[in-house]
Amino acid sequence: MLLSQAWETYESDKRIQGFSPQTLKAYQLQVTLLIRHLGDIEINSLTTEQLKEYLSESSKTLKPSSLAHRVRSIKSLLRWSYEEGYISINPAAKIKEPKVGKRIPKFLTEREIEHLREVCYTPLEKSLFEFMFSTGCRIGEIVTLDKNNINWSNHSAIVRGKGDKEREVYFNIRCDIWLKRYIESRNDNDEAIFVTERHPHRMSKAQMRYIIKRISKRAGIDKEIYPHQLRHSYATHLLNNGAPIEVIQSLMGHEKSETTRIYAELSGQLRKEFYQKYF
Known part of the structure; x- marks a missing residue:
């Protein structure tokens, strides 16, 4: 199964589960960027090393909060692919989100x-x-x-x-x-x-x-x-x-x-x- 095909099946499944259109749209962008970087490869051939290399490159231009969102998106897709049996090993299982400092909400007096x-x-x-x-x-x-x-x-x-x-x-x-x-x-x-x-x-x-x-x-x-x-x-x-x-x-x-x-x-x-x- 290609990465693009995995995304399409994942999206259909998550829509049924009640994921918001905004969340799915944001996740789709991250998967599109991953495909642009690696190519539309077979999801079974994706390795932890490839993901770490991609995220390491991303960390040079993204804020920690944006990088954390990218990691969450990829982990969600691959965790689902593993649970559904499309991959035998989850390459994102040991990848952790970057620590993001707590932001104090801005409010009006x-x-x-x-x-x-x-x-x-x-x-x-x-x-x-x-x-x-x-x-x-x-x-x-x-x-x-x-x-x-x-x-x-x-x-x-x-x-x-x-x-x-x-x-x-x-x-x-x-x-x-x-x-x-x-x-x-x-x-x-x-x-x-x-x-x-x-x-x-x-x-x-x-x-x-x-x-x-x-x-x-x-x-x-x-x-x-x-x-x-x-x-x-x-x-x-x-x-x-x-x-x-x-x-x-x-x-x-x-x-x-x-x-x-x-x-x-x-x-x-x-x-x-x-x-x-x-x-």
Whole structure:
């Protein structure tokens, strides 16, 4: 079986298992680059030495986090190929991901959030900003959200997150008011909760990012602002107001508690900074 054939079979299998299209697209790119480097060889002929040579070359140009993603992609394909019986030995079994330092999530202060709120002009801007901040949703979860996923009486929505898993998220009264005003202001019949301003149709991730960027430029905040930063700010806001880690983990849809605990470390880092500043 050729590497390209192994990928096609792997992709079909993982789609059935519920892997997200974004994950598969990212993995496909890595397999394509591997084939470009080695050629479309028989997967049984692939050796550990070839993989190490390829990854060693990659390490010269990639950041540790990008290299780790490359290793994960290759290991996933070859582990599956071994488990399915397409190869008798897994050449990637002993290859380890590079150590990646923990990145402290960038978040916005309450003052910065208020500055951004202040310069949201249209019902679309106000509702999109409030929904992102008050639910802590990933941008991909908002893009796929439909109006019938909203439970107005409960101020909640059902979103589909990573691994195609559904979870309930909640929004505050401010968001409820602007979301209703925004939907009432629309003249289209599109089922999407957020649509484009011209020729209304479901908004893309890029279009949502553009709107947040447009808002941040007006606010004049001296830092780059992007949708995922609002998600980080949501988690930090919950933590600073006393929410338990387990509750934040459930609300954000984190599979591993370690992912959520980064915010606890962030809170500790802030305390240290305040101590050094004021003591």
